[in-house]
Amino acid sequence: MATVELRFSAQPEHVRTARLVAAAVARRAGVDEAVLDELRLAVGEACSRAVGLHHSHGITSPVRVVLTEDDKAFSIEVGDEVPAPGADGSRSPAGARGAAAGEADEEDEMGLAVIRGLVDDMEVGHSEQGGVIRMSWPTALSDDLP
Secondary structure: OEEEEEEEOOOHHHHHHHHHHHHHHHHHHOEOHHHHHHHHHHHHHHHHHHHHHHHHHOOOOOEEEEEEEOOOEEEEEEEOOOOOOOOOOOOOOOOOOHHHHHHHHHHHHHHHHHHHHHOOEEEEEEOOOOEEEEEEEEEHHHHHOO
C-alpha cells in the first residue's frame, strides 16, 4: 500500500496545489481518466471546506490530505482540526450566534452535498484530531481482480 501525505496551511491559494497533487497520484494509481475531473473537484471542495472551517474557528494548524493506493482502490482523506460537532450537530465556532452561525452551517452542508454528488464512496467522520472526509475510487487494477 502506497501513501502520500500532504499538509498545507489553511489558505485558499493552497487548495489548487492539493487538487493537482491528488489528480497526479490518482492517475499514477490507475484511477480511470474519465473520473479524474470529478476527483479533482471533490478534493478541491473538501479542502476548501477544511480551510473555511479552520478560518472560522481560528485554527492555524495545517489541513491534512492523505492519498492511499491499495490493490483495489485509491482513497483520499481530507482532515481538519475542528472539534467534533456539539449536541446540536453544529460545527459553528463557539460563541457564534444567529445568522452568521446559520450561514456557516449552510455552507458546510452545501460543500458536503457537492462532494456527495461527485463521489460514490464517501463518508464524513471525526477522529481524535478533528473532522475527516474519506473518499475512494476504484483503480484500473481492481477491474482485473476477481
